[in-house]
Amino acid sequence: DIQMTQSPSSLSASVGDRVTITCRASQSIGYYLNWYQQKPGKAPKLLINAASSLQSGVPSRFSGSGSGTDFTLSISSLQPEDFATYFCQQCYSAPTWTFGQGTKVEIK
Amino acid sequence: QVQMQESGPGLVKPSETLSLTCAVSGYSISSAYYWGWIRQPPGKGLEWIGSIYHSGSTYYNPSLKSRVTISVDTSKNQFSLKLSSVTAADTAVYYCARLSQYQYDSSGYYIAYWGQGTLVTVSS
Numbered sequence: 001d002i003q004m005t006q007s008p009s010s011l012s013a014s015v016g017d018r019v020t021i022t023c024r025a026s027q028s029i030g031y032y033l034n035w036y037q038q039k040p041g042k043a044p045k046l047l048i049n050a051a052s053s054l055q056s057g058v059p060s061r062f063s064g065s066g067s068g069t070d071f072t073l074s075i076s077s078l079q080p081e082d083f084a085t086y087f088c089q090q091c092y093s094a095p096t097w098t099f100g101q102g103t104k105v106e107i108k
Numbered sequence: 109q110v111q112m113q114e115s116g117p118g119l120v121k122p123s124e125t126l127s128l129t130c131a132v133s134g135y136s137i138s139s140a141y142y143w144g145w146i147r148q149p150p151g152k153g154l155e156w157i158g159s160i161y162h163s164g165s166t167y168y169n170p171s172l173k174s175r176v177t178i179s180v181d182t183s184k185n186q187f188s189l190k191l192s193s194v195t196a197a198d199t200a201v202y203y204c205a206r207l208s209q210y211q212y213d214s215s216g217y218y219i220a221y222w223g224q225g226t227l228v229t230v231s232s
Contacts, residue, residue: 001170034218043203043222044154050210087154091217095142095167099154 002026002093006086006100012108019075021103023088028068032092035064035073038102039084047086048073075105083107110134112204112223119229120198126191126228130204131184138162138182142207142217145178145189147200148225155200159207160187194230201225 003026013019023033031051036044046055048064051071061076075082088100116128130143137143144159158168160178168176172191180187191198204223210216 032216036219043225044219046218046220049218050213050216053211089154089219094215094217095159095161096169097156097159097217099156101153 001096002029002090002098004088004090004098004100006088006103008103009101010104010106012106013078014108015078015080017078017108019078019082019105021073021086021105023066023071023073023100025069025071025090025092029090029092031067032090032094033064033066033071034089034091035062036087036089037082037084038087044087078105110206110221112206112221114202114204114223114226116226116228118227119231120194121232122195122230123193126189126194126198126230128189128202128204128226128228129186130188130223131186132206133185135206136182137180137185137187142167143180143187144205144207144219146203146205146219147198148203149197149200157189157191157202196230199228199230201227 005024007022033051035048038044052064063074065072085102085104087102111133113131120126140162142159145157158178160166175192177190203225205219206221207217208220
């Protein structure tokens with residue numbers, strides 16, 4: 001099984017800060033990596049697919065990069081509505097999938 | 109617009125079988141795509157349970173495979189989850205979902221649509 005490890009598990013940041021979240025796969029997964037945002041009590045929402053392709057309607061302050069085993073989700077200037085939990089998901093092993101454990105972004 | 113809605117008991121006794129249904133509107137589940145179940149224990153991360161392809165092929169998380177059955181009812185445009193021999197560790201919000209393929213690579217998938225989720229508590 002492919003394991004996905006996110007870091008950090010949580011972080012505190014201020015509005016306007018640049019935030020970076022890392023996701024590492026236990027083996028190479030090419031660019032088969034998606035990022036989701038989840039707010040309390042809600043289903044996750046897709047932000048980025050194929051490691052760096054921004055979903056329609058997602059603000060351009062979000063960006064994704066990486067390939068192989070190391071991936072990054074960046075938020076260039078954190079906004080109040082960005083405080084949430086972020087998950088990575090690999091689909092290299094489709095039709096089986098695994099998620100990272102999540103990174104909670106909190107207000108400093 | 110695809111809409112998905114989970115339904116089923118919110119409370120299940122230990123050792124019994126958890127049964128949930130996902131009603132789909134706005135798209136015929138027999139036409140295409142993977143349809144799946146994902147769960148999230150309170151305060152924890154997401155766990156993929158399993159998926160069913162529109163053709164009927166099923167794929168399960170190896171850690172749950174011995175207890176999981178996913179089936180589809182095309183006449184009602186819905187698919188179902190059964191998880192047997194539940195314990196407190198199976199307490200979670202259960203989501204149904206539909207996957208879509210990457211725009212330029214049909215080998216890639218992402219979760220395009222989610223149900224709102226339903227909390228299932230395992231307790232006597």
